[in-house]
Each structure stands twice: as C-alpha cells, then as structure tokens.
Amino acid sequence: MISVRWFLLWYLLLAVLLTTVLACITQSGFNLAAIAALTGGVAAGDIAATVWFDLTHFSLTYAPIALVNLLIVAVLLHYLPLLRRYWLAAVLGAVVLYLMLLLINTIAPMPTLIAATRSGGGLISMLLCSSAGMLGYTWLLKRRKYYA
Amino acid sequence: MPRFAILLALLFAVPALNAAPSYQLKVLADNLNYPWALEFLPDGDMLLTERSGTLKRLAADGSERFSIQPALPDLLQAAQAGLQDVILTPGFTGNSQILLSYACGTLKANNTCLASAELTTSGLNNIKRIFQAQPLKSGAAHFGGRIAFLPDNSLVLTLGDGFDYREQAQNPANHLGKIVRLNADGSIPPDNPFADRPGYVAEIYSLGHRNVQGIFYDAVTQTLYSHEHGPRGGDELNIIQAGENYGWPVATKGIDYTGARVSPYTAFSGMQAPVWGWTPSIAPAGMTLYRGELFPQWQGNIFVAALAAKSVYRLQIEKQQIVHEQVLFSELKQRIRDVRSGPDGALYLLTDSDKGQLIKVTPAN
Numbered sequence: 001m002i003s004v005r006w007f008l009l010w011y012l013l014l015a016v017l018l019t020t021v022l023a024c025i026t027q028s029g030f031n032l033a034a035i036a037a038l039t040g041g042v043a044a045g046d047i048a049a050t051v052w053f054d055l056t057h058f059s060l061t062y063a064p065i066a067l068v069n070l071l072i073v074a075v076l077l078h079y080l081p082l083l084r085r086y087w088l089a090a091v092l093g094a095v096v097l098y099l100m101l102l103l104i105n106t107i108a109p110m111p112t113l114i115a116a117t118r119s120g121g122g123l124i125s126m127l128l129c130s131s132a133g134m135l136g137y138t139w140l141l142k143r144r145k146y147y148a
Numbered sequence: 149m150p151r152f153a154i155l156l157a158l159l160f161a162v163p164a165l166n167a168a169p170s171y172q173l174k175v176l177a178d179n180l181n182y183p184w185a186l187e188f189l190p191d192g193d194m195l196l197t198e199r200s201g202t203l204k205r206l207a208a209d210g211s212e213r214f215s216i217q218p219a220l221p222d223l224l225q226a227a228q229a230g231l232q233d234v235i236l237t238p239g240f241t242g243n244s245q246i247l248l249s250y251a252c253g254t255l256k257a258n259n260t261c262l263a264s265a266e267l268t269t270s271g272l273n274n275i276k277r278i279f280q281a282q283p284l285k286s287g288a289a290h291f292g293g294r295i296a297f298l299p300d301n302s303l304v305l306t307l308g309d310g311f312d313y314r315e316q317a318q319n320p321a322n323h324l325g326k327i328v329r330l331n332a333d334g335s336i337p338p339d340n341p342f343a344d345r346p347g348y349v350a351e352i353y354s355l356g357h358r359n360v361q362g363i364f365y366d367a368v369t370q371t372l373y374s375h376e377h378g379p380r381g382g383d384e385l386n387i388i389q390a391g392e393n394y395g396w397p398v399a400t401k402g403i404d405y406t407g408a409r410v411s412p413y414t415a416f417s418g419m420q421a422p423v424w425g426w427t428p429s430i431a432p433a434g435m436t437l438y439r440g441e442l443f444p445q446w447q448g449n450i451f452v453a454a455l456a457a458k459s460v461y462r463l464q465i466e467k468q469q470i471v472h473e474q475v476l477f478s479e480l481k482q483r484i485r486d487v488r489s490g491p492d493g494a495l496y497l498l499t500d501s502d503k504g505q506l507i508k509v510t511p512a513n
Binding site for chain 1: 227286287288289311312315318397398403404405406407408409410411412413416
C-alpha cells in the first residue's frame with residue numbers, strides 16, 4: 001500500500017502562499033516608490049488600495065511562478081538530504097527563482113516581465129521572498145521532524 | 149394609414165442613414181515581411197517599409213519597382229526593433245528628400261534614429277543619420293517611430309519609453325517617452341517649448357508617453373493627434389500640445405501585463421487626459437485622417453490600425469471630442485500595422501505578419 005504524505009503538499013502550498021503575498025507587497029512597494037518619486041508622495045489610502053489590487057491581481061501571475069520555483073527546490077531537498085539546512089534552502093529558493101526570471105525574460109516579448117525586478121534592489125527583494133518561502137517550508141518539515 | 153407608412157419608412161431609413169458604406173478589399177501586394185509604414189509619392193507610386201529593414205517602391209497597382217535594404221547607420225533588427233516610418237519632406241518635389249525612422253544601436257545600447265536620404269529611381273542616395281534619441285538603453289521594445297510634419301515644415305518624431313525605463317518618460321533630461329520636434333535637417337527649432345529651459349533636452353515637444361505609434365496633423369482643425377499603446381488597458385488617443393505632459397506612468401488606466409498596478413492614479417493634476425481610450429487594449433499602431441472623396445461618410449474621421457484587436461477603429465470627432473466609434477475590417481482577422489488615406493481617396497491597410505499584405509479599400513460600387 002502506497003502512503004501519500006499529503007502534509008508535504010500542504011506545507012508547499014503554505015510556502016507558495018507566503019512567497020506570493022510577500023512578492024505582491026514587494027511589487028507594490030517598488031512601483032509605489034517609483035510613482036512617489038515622480039509625484040512627491042502617495043497617500044496612505046492609495047498605498048493600501050494598490051497593495052490590495054496587487055494581492056488580488058498580480059498574485060494570479062506570480063503564484064504559478066512561486067509554485068514552480070518552490071516545487072523545484074522541494075524536490076531537490078527531498079532527494080538530496082544534504083541540502084536540508086535552512087541557509088541552503090533559502091539560497092536555493094533565490095537561485096532557482098533567479099534562473100526562472102532569466103528564462104522568463106528571454107521568452108517573454110518584453111525585456112523584463114516583473115516590474116519590481118527592473119532594479120537590483122527590487123530583484124534581490126523578490127529573491128528574498130522566495131528564500132522566505134523556502135525557510136518556512138523547511139521549518140514546517142523540521143518541526144514535524146520529517147527533516148532531521 | 150399615412151402615419152403608419154411614414155413610421156415604416158423612418159424605421160427603414162434611419163438604419164440606412166447610419167449604415168457603414170459598403171466597401172471592397174483588394175490585395176495589392178503580399179508576402180511582405182512585417183510591413184510597417186506606407187507613404188504616397190506625387191506620381192502615384194508608394195514607398196513601403198518592412199521592419200526587417202527593406203524599403204520598397206510600389207506602383208499604384210502594387211507591382212514592385214524596387215526593393216532595397218538601405219544602408220541605415222547602425223540599424224538594429226530584433227523583436228520590435230527595425231525599420232519603421234517613412235515620410236516625404238515638404239520640399240520633396242524639389243529635392244527628393246525623404247526621412248526614415250528606425251531602431252539603431254545594439255541590443256545592449258540602442259534607441260530610435262532618424263535618417264534623411266535622397267530618393268532615386270532605383271533606391272536611395274546620401275543616407276545620413278540626423279537624430280538619435282538619448283540615452284542608449286538595453287532591450288528591443290518601445291521605440292515609437294512615427295513621423296508627422298507640422299505646417300511650419302518642422303517635424304514631430306514619436307519615441308518610446310524603452311519598456312524597462314517607464315519612469316524616464318517624466319524625466320525632461322532625456323528623450324525616453326517623449327515626442328520631439330526637429331527641423332527636416334535634424335536641427336532643433338529655436339521655438340521648441342523647452343528650448344532654453346535648464347534641465348530639459350531642447351528637442352522635447354511633449355512628454356509622459358509610453359509608446360506612440362500613430363500621429364498626424366489635421367490642417368483643417370489645426371490639431372495634432374497621436375495615440376499610444378497602454379500596457380494592459382490604457383491605450384490612449386491624445387491631442388498633442390507643445391510643452392504638455394501626457395501622464396505616463398503616473399496617470400494611466402492600464403496595468404502591467406503581470407496584473408500589477410502601474411500607478412494608483414488614472415488622472416493627475418498638471419497632466420493631460422486622453423480624448424479617447426481603449427481598455428482592454430487594442431494595441432493601436434498606425435493612424436490616419438480621412439480627407440478623401442471616395443467615402444463621403446468617412447470625411448474627417450480618424451482611422452486607427454489595431455494590432456491586438458485585429459481591426460481598424462473609425463472615430464468620428466466633433467469639436468475635438470469622439471462622438472462615435474466603429475470597428476472595421478475585423479473580417480480580415482489580421483493584425484493591422486498601418487492605415488493610410490491615399491491621394492486617390494482609397495484607404496490602404498498593412499497587415500502585420502511575415503506574410504503581410506498591402507490592402508486597398510474602395511467603395512463596393
């Protein structure tokens with residue numbers, strides 16, 4: 001009888017959710033900062049509305065990216081126990097996203113698909129969102145003692 | 149009974165008055181490689197550009213007189229980059245001078261260029277680059293590239309924001325996301341709106357544009373119209389006035405292709421609102437004003453070629469307000485790159501593909 005470890009899927013989806021929410025907020029933050037630099041500031045209500053808009057719209061584009069990103073790293077951790085360290089999981093999350101963004105920007109007709117990643121600061125921030133997702137995933141599995 | 153007859157007559161008459169004129173489509177040329185622009189010569193011939201860098205001279209029946217690859221300095225061909233618009237200078241009958249806009253540079257360092265050349269029976273002579281937009285930037289997107297002459301024989305050249313550099317459309321110290329005004333030799337008219345203002349490049353005519361790919365001057369109403377691509381939604385038709393700011397990326401009704409919000413504002417103080425817009429996007433490409441005689445119902449209407457919408461939008465305008473819109477030629481199921489009003493009163497379309505066509509539209513009868 002095959003036992004299905006459904007918690008692995010749920011933990012991965014939780015990590016994707018965390019990464020997507022953080023990425024949406026990051027995306028909003030960098031776009032709003034750019035607009036604020038041109039207009040002299042953005043009102044709190046406009047900031048909140050923009051973050052909510054991105055959480056409900058940009059997330060539809062970003063969640064599949066985050067899912068593929070974290071799934072690749074989760075598979076690596078599953079088959080390579082030596083990688084099951086917090087810092088390695090975080091670095092792998094960032095590196096795999098970076099490679100995915102390179103691929104996406106090569107395939108997509110526009111030079112840079114995700115506006116926040118046009119700048120070095122924005123790119124690093126988005127990579128850190130993936131790192132946070134992988135840290136959360138690893139923590140959940142260590143907490144359950146699935147990872148040593 | 150007579151009242152009933154009058155009512156019946158009105159019921160049939162009103163739709164007939166509003167009905168679009170019937171037309172016929174004739175393919176004049178095909179197997180064109182991403183044709184981009186069409187210009188009419190005084191002798192009835194046409195000049196046609198292909199994004200791949202080819203300039204063709206066609207007879208009025210579409211037959212080819214020549215097809216050349218002009219030696220444009222640093223021509224860049226990639227994605228949206230390539231040869232773009234062609235226009236005769238006001239002094240063409242005397243000096244045979246034409247202007248060509250094109251993407252120039254390398255994938256890592258490029259922008260929009262303008263070249264002048266002398267048209268001969270077999271090709272071009274004396275090709276000279278007379279303007280290059282600055283700064284040079286990376287990527288092969290958003291070059292603008294349409295040209296129109298103003299009544300004083302100066303020209304306006306539309307430019308793009310380079311996609312990744314959208315905030316630069318608000319930076320008056322460079323050409324990204326601007327419409328620039330030049331003389332036909334590339335020099336700067338001294339009465340440009342920011343000619344003497346510190347911190348502004350002197351060529352700027354208007355700013356705050358994303359990717360302007362349609363422009364014409366209507367001599368009757370003395371109005372300069374342009375349209376520009378929005379991102380996802382937010383395509384705009386604007387009336388261009390010297391020195392004005394058209395808002396991109398601060399004021400827009402579009403959002404990023406990813407669904408992210410570009411800006412919280414759809415309008416902003418001190419920035420010009422469009423006179424018409426399209427959300428979802430139609431991807432407006434070429435544009436023309438119809439002043440021909442073959443279609444009296446279309447007199448004074450604006451025609452906008454649409455890539456994504458695969459059709460042409462006819463706009464009726466009264467006192468600088470759009471009062472009616474009609475979608476035409478959707479039966480072609482083709483991306484339309486350019487639409488031009490010919491001197492013979494016909495409408496001419498260029499379809500956008502590697503097997504592009506030049507199509508002439510005339511009345512059915």
